[in-house]
Amino acid sequence: MTTEMTDEELSPDRRRFLGALIGLISSGITTVLGVTIGRYTIAPALSNTNVGEWTDVGLLEEIPEGKPVKRNVVVSQDSGWGRFNSQRLVWVIRKGEQVTVFSAACPHLGCTINETSNGFICPCHGSAWSADGERLGGPTPRGMDMLDHRVEGDLLKVKYQYFKQGVAEKEEAG
Ligand code: FES
Structure with a gap:
């Protein structure tokens, strides 16, 4: 049974x-x-990245006046299985003594921002900014993200950071 x-x-x-x-x-x-x-x-x-630390952009004298210049900065990360470097793009604008550095990452979804004859544009969805990085139109929720910079001797340095995409306020990505 x-x-x-x-x-x-x-x-x-x-x-x-x-x-x-x-x-x-x-x-x-x-x-x-x-x-x-x-x-x-x-x-x-x-973890263990140099994001948010001072990184070399190049010699200030090599940045022409009044015209945005695209530069690479090196972001290095310790991945736990090795250290590797990657390059991130920034836009540098120099007007006399005044220098402005923008991240080239679009605040909408992160595509690389390009220069136009009178400002900037994102090729992915058509967002546009003025030459000062102010939002002009398109789906970007904000202006271009300005990065902290400083000049040490002749050398321009930037504090590269990632920012949250798709939000109106510039906010560091954690
Ligand atoms: S990623 Fe730049 S407009 Fe969408």
């Missing part, structure tokens, strides 16, 4: 309980996997 119950013999309450238990176990496994993958892949890539 056997005591095993078939599916048809399980009560609806018991079936519901088993369904909820399986759902709970599945979401537990998903959470543990997500936290583990994030801990070992994403978090190290965002």
Whole structure:
């Protein structure tokens, strides 16, 4: 004589309980996997970076006056499995002693901002800015993101940072 119950013999309450238990176990496994993958892949890539530190842009005398100049700055990161450098673009504008540095990352979705004859434009969705980085139109929620800079001797340095995309206020991305 056997005591095993078939599916048809399980009560609806018991079936519901088993369904909820399986759902709970599945979401537990998903959470543990997500936290583990994030801990070992994403978090190290965002740590130990020189983002927010002073980085060389170049000699100030090599920046022509009154015309935006695109420059690369090196962002270095310790990923946990090695240190690597990547380049980020900035726009530098020099008017006499006054220097302005903008991130070339579009505040909408991060495409690279290009120069036009009288300002800047994003080729992805057509956002436009004046020569001073003021928002003129398109889906960008704000003006171009200005970066802190300083001059040490002849050398222009910038504090490269990432900012949140798609929000009206300039806010550092954490
Ligand atoms: S990414 Fe620049 S306008 Fe959309």
